[in-house]
Amino acid sequence: DQQVKQNSPSLSVQEGRISILNCDYTNSMFDYFLWYKKYPAEGPTFLISISSIKDKNEDGRFTVFLNKSAKHLSLHIVPSQPGDSAVYFCAASARYGGSQGNLIFGKGTKLSVKP
Amino acid sequence: GAVVSQHPSRVICKSGTSVKIECRSLDFQATTMFWYRQFPKKSLMLMATSNEGSKATYEQGVEKDKFLINHASLTLSTLTVTSAHPEDSSFYICSARKGQSADSDTQYFGPGTRLTVL
Numbered sequence: 001d002q003q004v005k006q007n008s009p010s011l012s013v014q015e016g017r018i019s020i021l022n023c024d025y026t027n028s029m030f031d032y033f034l035w036y037k038k039y040p041a042e043g044p045t046f047l048i049s050i051s052s053i054k055d056k057n058e059d060g061r062f063t064v065f066l067n068k069s070a071k072h073l074s075l076h077i078v079p080s081q082p083g084d085s086a087v088y089f090c091a092a093s094a095r096y097g098g099s100q101g102n103l104i105f106g107k108g109t110k111l112s113v114k115p
Numbered sequence: 116g117a118v119v120s121q122h123p124s125r126v127i128c129k130s131g132t133s134v135k136i137e138c139r140s141l142d143f144q145a146t147t148m149f150w151y152r153q154f155p156k157k158s159l160m161l162m163a164t165s166n167e168g169s170k171a172t173y174e175q176g177v178e179k180d181k182f183l184i185n186h187a188s189l190t191l192s193t194l195t196v197t198s199a200h201p202e203d204s205s206f207y208i209c210s211a212r213k214g215q216s217a218d219s220d221t222q223y224f225g226p227g228t229r230l231t232v233l
Contacts, residue, residue, distance in 0.1 A: 032220050043208045043224035107158040
């Protein structure tokens with residue numbers, strides 16, 4: 001049972017346009033969500049996070065939106081740059097759910113930003 | 116900052132040998148460290164969670180006798196793959212969390228170790 005789903009395995013965007021990466025979750029106990037960026041043969045790099053008490057968090061070109069009723073979050077990158085090309089992982093944790101706050105990852109979305 | 120290093124970055128070994136991978140938090144103390152494995156074109160699979168000074172908690176299906184984890188200090192955790200076989204070839208990634216409190220759930224990842232077992 002996949003608790004965190006990234007239904008789009010890949011996304012292609014033109015440089016300068018907006019990239020929107022989507023993530024859905026099923027566990028209502030999740031209360032903390034993160035996005036990581038990963039290049040091949042490297043470890044994931046933390047990008048941005050959001051707590052369930054918020055519906056939006058912004059950091060530079062990156063904005064994460066959370067819709068708790070729909071159990072959906074999205075990462076917006078604007079403007080997109082070729083260096084943003086990577087695999088983006090959505091992750092969630094249930095901080096008070098007795099799971100040690102372990103992260104549950106989606107399968108990732110490969111973003112390609114074309115010049 | 117929150118920098119996590121791993122050593123070695125790449126290792127090739129013969130079947131039957133043991134390999135040790137180190138994970139260090141360079142600029143913070145990590146009460147909890149995690150070990151993941153990534154198969155090609157797959158997501159990160161959590162193998163085990165280790166808290167400093169206590170035994171690691173292994174995920175279902177992960178052999179604790181094969182993947183030995185030691186978290187002897189607040190900045191170092193080691194994963195030893197014992198009696199490695201070709202099917203153990205994979206990309207192993209560690210992460211570290213700054214604290215055990217619910218407010219410090221962000222995990223910072225190391226660069227990963229590519230293990231190839233011949």
